[in-house]
Amino acid sequence: MGQAQTSYQPLPLFMASIRSFIRLERSNGIPLYRQISQGLREAILSGELPEGTRLPPERTLARELGVNRTTVMNAYNDLSAEGLIEGHVGRGTLVKRGSFRPEEDYFDQTTPSWLLGLAANEDSLIGRDTRAVSELTSLKAGEEIISLAQGTPSADMLPxxxxxxxxxxxxxxxxxxxxxxxxxxxxxxxxxxxxxxxxxxxxxxxxxxxxxxxxxxxxxxxxxxxxxxxxxxxxxxxxxxxxxxxxxxxxxxxxxxxxxxxxxxxxxxxxxxxxxxxxxxxxxxxxxxxxxxxxxxxxxxxxxxxxxxxxxxxxxxxxxxxxxxxxxxxxxxxxxxxxxxxxxxxxxxxxxxxxxxxxxxxxxxxxxxxxxxxxxxxxxxxxxxxxxxxxxxxxxxDLLDGHLSRARQCYQHKLNLMLEAIETYWPSGGRVYPPTGGMHLWCRLPHGMRARHLLREAAHERVAFVSGDLFHVDGGGQHYIRLSFASPEEAHISEGIRRIGVAMRRLLARRTHSEDQDLPIEHLPVV
The missing domain is CATH 3.40.640.10 (Type I PLP-dependent aspartate aminotransferase-like (Major domain))
Incomplete structure (x- = not known):
């Protein structure tokens, strides 16, 4: 199959059509980013925004709608997580292949109205990153995915x-x-x-x-x-x-x-x-x-x-x-x-x-x-x-202490393997903070690299970890990641770190060619 043709329209005309899909009600209690993503979702699924349509850059749409760029970014994150849009270097954010479904298939008339109403409140009740934790706990090494995300005992240390x-x-x-x-x-x-x-x-x-x-x-x-x-x-x-x-x-x-x-x-x-x-x-x-x-x-x-x-x-x-x-x-x-x-x-x-x-x-x-x-x-x-x-x-x-002694030796060895692999495969300029116990390694990324950008790139290498911003309540942590060394097999530790290094080098190489690209940050790609 050939690649879908990107759909272009004159920007003023296209922005007018975008505004017709998105009607913001600032007093109805539904987060603005939800209203934006819902409007675009319905337009995509109904075919009004066909496959290959290039969406406006975040800054442009934010200015047009009178909202913060972060609001548009979060809306794009939702649509990306659902597989409706995707970012392409040099091409922007496009409606993804296969997004269109007939309206009668999309709108499930059997869904009770009270259940549909829960979506408006779920972010305030459980937080936007709750699904990320659910994904992390369900993610398993396999299907070529290497997970350095889960802070759990390794399979061979389960008693x-x-x-x-x-x-x-x-x-x-x-x-x-x-x-x-x-x-x-x-x-x-x-x-x-x-x-x-x-x-x-x-x-x-x-x-x-x-x-x-x-x-x-x-x-x-x-x-x-x-x-x-x-x-x-x-x-x-x-x-x-x-x-x-x-x-x-x-x-x-x-x-x-x-x-x-x-x-x-x-x-x-x-x-x-x-x-x-x-x-x-x-x-x-x-x-x-x-x-x-x-x-x-x-x-x-x-x-x-x-x-x-x-x-x-x-x-x-x-x-x-x-x-x-x-x-x-x-x-x-x-x-x-x-x-x-x-x-x-x-x-x-x-x-x-x-x-x-x-x-x-x-x-x-x-x-x-x-x-x-x-x-x-x-x-x-x-x-x-x-x-x-x-x-x-x-x-x-008197079996617990012997088990703990073996676990300590195992996890210290795995930490050392991870540190050696980072030294070998990652570009210089970052920093790691080796612990003296536990299951996690905290890392600052090199050259101001953002963790969410790296997550997106690392997904192509089939490796997962946790973005540092999830652990912050102050908006920080964007340049940090957490790697867990206890759970993965030894061979997967070195290979996973190598894959992250590949993603890092690709980001750094791309930065020199696309410093001003306004691409969306995609949803945490852990599955």
């Missing part, structure tokens, strides 16, 4: 052999018990073992201070619902864990970002915020922070606790990676320094063992645990009893 041996060596009665219900607070034997392990890490807790959760994300949700009302403020690090950003926004919170550096959160900037505002809590990942891998210094940990006590603001400590360290053991949990009960501590076995076990925990003062347990049962009556029993058996049989 299937240990679980098999536990099942084989356990009585039928024990296995049947593990398949039943357990208390809302969690399996008592596991809570005791967690409390004992935390005491070895300097945290003074006992069984009454432990609540078992179905993953740490559930813990964030429960704490958020427990502590927040719509419009309340939450302090987070910048950058920070994307899942937390989405959870707090979904709960209607206003997020205040505090910058980080090589020693963690800038607590010197935090004090001014606490003095002027009344945030409901401070959310921090002080050990192997996601995405940067930074460990907060002991001095800042102490200062953070002092500020929290002075201004009576609780701290939510998220410690998913604290036991995945390379070399010397890092600082003990922030909660180990907490003598006033201000730190609500979350951790999970998803990174240490396997995400499919769905077991995490909250460590907090007893009154908080009691209230959270009552609150939890309205959402989740029973955390995975089988997963709890398996983990309790792993700890009881």
């Amino acid at each position: 299937a052999d240990l679980i098999q041996s536990i099942m084989a060596d356990s009585s039928l009665e024990a296995q049947r018990s593990a398949l039943g219900y357990c208390p809302v607070d969690g399996l008592l034997s596991l809570r005791r073992q967690i409390a004992a392990r935390m005491r070895t890490r300097g945290v003074s807790v006992d069984v009454q201070n432990i609540l078992i959760l179905s993953g740490s994300t559930q813990g964030l949700g429960l704490l958020g619902r427990f502590l927040l009302s719509p419009g309340d403020e939450v302090v987070v690090e910048v950058p920070t864990y994307l899942g937390a950003i989405q959870m707090f926004r979904a709960l209607g919170a206003r997020i205040i970002g505090i910058p980080t550096d090589s020693e963690g959160m800038r607590v010197d900037l935090l004090e001014a915020i606490l003095a002027r505002r009344q945030p409901r809590f401070i959310y921090t990942l002080p050990t192997f922070q996601n995405p940067t891998g930074v460990v907060m210094s002991v001095e800042r940990r102490r200062r953070l606790l002092q500020l929290a006590r002075r201004y009576q603001v609780p701290i939510v400590e998220d410690d998913a990676y604290g036991e995945i360290y390379f070399g010397e053991e890092p600082s003990r949990p922030l909660k180990s320094l907490d003598t006033y009960g201000n730190v609500l501590y979350l951790s999970t076995y998803s990174k240490m063992l396997a995400p499919g076990l769905r077991v995490a925990w909250l460590a907090a003062p007893e009154p908080v645990i009691e209230r959270m347990g009552l609150y939890k049962q309205t959402f989740d009556l029973n955390t995975n009893a089988l997963g709890q029993w398996i983990i309790a058996e792993l700890i009881r049989r």
Whole structure:
């Protein structure tokens, strides 16, 4: 088949036709970019904007409609993600081949009106990047795609052999018990073992201070619902864990970002915020922070606790990676320094063992645990009893520490492979921030390169990673990416980094020829 002919019209005439497709209503509650994308979508699917039609540059259409360029960019992103338009160097943004469908096929008359109405509110409820997380969690290495996006244990480090041996060596009665219900607070034997392990890490807790959760994300949700009302403020690090950003926004919170550096959160900037505002809590990942891998210094940990006590603001400590360290053991949990009960501590076995076990925990003062347990049962009556029993058996049989030791060696080796490949295949001018634990490598791109541009180019090389702007609440991170080294196979690490290097060099070579091109930034291409 030959290439579709690009459709050109005189710009004034074409802009008049574009305006006929897009009718902006600024008071109807629907985001403007949604109204723009919907108007263009209907025109494309009805055939009024035929295949090969060149759409106006973002700046031109923004000026014509009286909106920001970002608004048009977001509309084009939506259409690109749906496969309706695509950007071409030197040709602009074109309606894509195969976009036209007869109107009767497009408009599904069986869709209830209440469901169609949800689209107008979904961005304010869940955030525009929620689908990106869904795509990341569903993306698997295969079909020639190499994913450096997922921060999960590698397949060969999932403890299937240990679980098999536990099942084989356990009585039928024990296995049947593990398949039943357990208390809302969690399996008592596991809570005791967690409390004992935390005491070895300097945290003074006992069984009454432990609540078992179905993953740490559930813990964030429960704490958020427990502590927040719509419009309340939450302090987070910048950058920070994307899942937390989405959870707090979904709960209607206003997020205040505090910058980080090589020693963690800038607590010197935090004090001014606490003095002027009344945030409901401070959310921090002080050990192997996601995405940067930074460990907060002991001095800042102490200062953070002092500020929290002075201004009576609780701290939510998220410690998913604290036991995945390379070399010397890092600082003990922030909660180990907490003598006033201000730190609500979350951790999970998803990174240490396997995400499919769905077991995490909250460590907090007893009154908080009691209230959270009552609150939890309205959402989740029973955390995975089988997963709890398996983990309790792993700890009881002294198998967890051996597994963690092997995992640390494996992930440190994979990190070194990634760093060596970056040195070999990437152009100079960027910067990497090697962590001393965790699963992620934070990178600044060379020569002012934008992460979203690189994502688009890397999609052609069949490699995926995460754009840094997703971890920011302040519009930053556009020149950063996060690479996860734990999950991919060793061969895929080197090959994936090589492919990213190819995409980088192609972008840099193209820049000299198209500095003034006004091409759209496409949707995160991870599937």
